[in-house]
Amino acid sequence: MRLHKEPTASPRMRLIMIVCLLPLVLITIGGLVLLWPDGPGQDLPGGGPMTNTAPDVSHAEARVTAVDASSCESDEPDPMLEADCVEFTAEVDGQEGSLYVTPDAIMSGVGVGDTLKVLDFTKSADHAEMGTDYVFIDYDRDVPILALAIIYGLVVLAVAGFRGLRALTGLGFAGVVLLVFMIPAILDSKPPILVAMVAASAIMVIALYLAHGVSTRTTTALFGTVAGIIITGLLGAWMTSWANLGIAYTEEGFLLTGTTNVSMADMIVCAILITGLGVLNDVTITQASAVWELATVAPELKSRQLFARAMRIGRDHIASTVYTITFAYVGSALATLIIISAHDQSFFETLTLGEMSIEVVSILVCSIGLVIAIPLTTGLGVLVVRSGLRRPSHNDETAPTPQ
Structure with a gap:
């Protein structure tokens, strides 16, 4: 069996990708600087029993x-x-x-x-x-949760090795971005959707390259994720406005709208963006890897054939990921579903009222974003891979298949 080297993009394609990547990085850095919270930390009233206690308590x-x-x-x-x-x-x-x-x-x-x-x-x-x-x-619960986190880290390291360590480092960076930049900036009355977009971009750039290394494959996944995030954000903003979702249905929502300048509609879009980020990252890196692996084992495939075979994997991923998003939301809203189901109203009416309508819109918007991101990433991956491929000749080096 003929063993092939992993394909690489042509020098021209790598240059184009760098030229496209630089503005994204510069815009992200500029957004962090311009939107960085500059006011004192805001202490909201009514934050629960662990905050705002009375004197001498x-x-x-x-x-x-x-x-x-x-x-x-x-x-x-x-x-x-x-x-x-x-x-x-x-x-x-x-x-x-x-x-x-x-x-x-x-x-x-x-x-x-x-x-x-x-x-x-x-x-x-x-x-x-x-x-x-x-x-x-x-x-x-400090001890059990800390123990579970340690077990999680050890399992990731045992299975994924150094790449798992890089992924955990990227996850830690994402947490810092959310806690140090995004949430304080929203409380500091910065535009929530812009803040979420900048935070998502910063997380993507650092976390993806940390976990998967600096390569044209990772950059392809990054561009696919960016496209998916833009689609998800635009669709989320449109649906939030069209469906009139900017109403506070929860205690936390009432607290934010009553004590800050934060719009519930903007908060819903932010939540959709952050939720979609993790799922989009998953599908785009998988599709990019699928294209590279297929091109490695079958470099003679034409662009159309390579795209078609990679999309077979993508369609399976679409089905499983859509289930993942839906069940994740159902699990988080299970108590609400149980209470609502006890009332005498139709299932469709249940899904279009109150907090459940927000969950439904979030599921559909995130699903649309990831479904569109898969063929976009696959197509871009095929374009990048084919730029550096040549048909194998009889002079190519071969190696025996390991037994």
């Missing part, structure tokens, strides 16, 4: 030391009643005190030895009025 880590249910009269426990009759004792920094646990936490099974996050009222002026020393906020 602090957060603490507590360990449950005793649970006394002797005051409960009912043989069949009712969480609402148990919240008043069950006495919990917790220890914070060596000091024991009474602990109030919410009914939902009682249902989850708070027991002796559990480590919890609590509000400490022992030094508050409202201590006597509260009638308890500590108030339950949530379980302390």
Whole structure:
């Protein structure tokens, strides 16, 4: 069997790609500079029990030391009643005190030895009025989540090796961009959609080259991802306006629209862009790799044949990725779906009302973006690969197939 070297783009094609890549990099850097948040961090009211606490009320880590249910009269426990009759004792920094646990936490099974996050009222002026020393906020999950993250990293490194390490580094960079630039810039009243586009571009450029190396193959995937992001952003902005989705349906939405200048319509488009980014990155790098691998094993294929064979892979990827997007959204909105299904209304009406309509539009917009990105990336990949291919001759070096 004849073994072929991996195809490379022609010098002219590489030059064209560099010329196209430079403006993208420069625009991204310019966008980061112009849109970088310059105001102080904004502290929103009503951010939950872990924020904006009253004076002399602090957060603490507590360990449950005793649970006394002797005051409960009912043989069949009712969480609402148990919240008043069950006495919990917790220890914070060596000091024991009474602990109030919410009914939902009682249902989850708070027991002796559990480590919890609590509000400490022992030094508050409202201590006597509260009638308890500590108030339950949530379980302390630092150790299990950190352990799971370590296991995840080890599995990635074990399977993907150095490339997995580069991918994890790119993921870390993406988190920094989101937390240090995108979210603060939106809170600083910068245009949310522009901020999301710049953040997505920065993540793509760094993460793709980190994970897959600097090559014409990676650059092809990058251009395909950029095209998909642009299509997704334009379609998302149009559908958000046409379907009148700029309404706050959640507590977080009410908080943002009531205390900041952030538009819910813009936030929806931003969410669509960031959601689509990961999926687009997946399909474009896969298609670029498919084209390169097919061209490596069958360099005699004409452009049309190469495109057709790569698109066979792409069509399978489209089907599986569309399922992935849909099930991811369904999983995140499962509680809402269960509640809505209990009402007497049609399935179509359920999907077009309130928060569910936002989910449906997000699924469809992201799916359209990735479906269009696949043939675009495939076509570009074929163009790049064919620019450096020549038909094999009898003088080509061959090597025996490894046994």
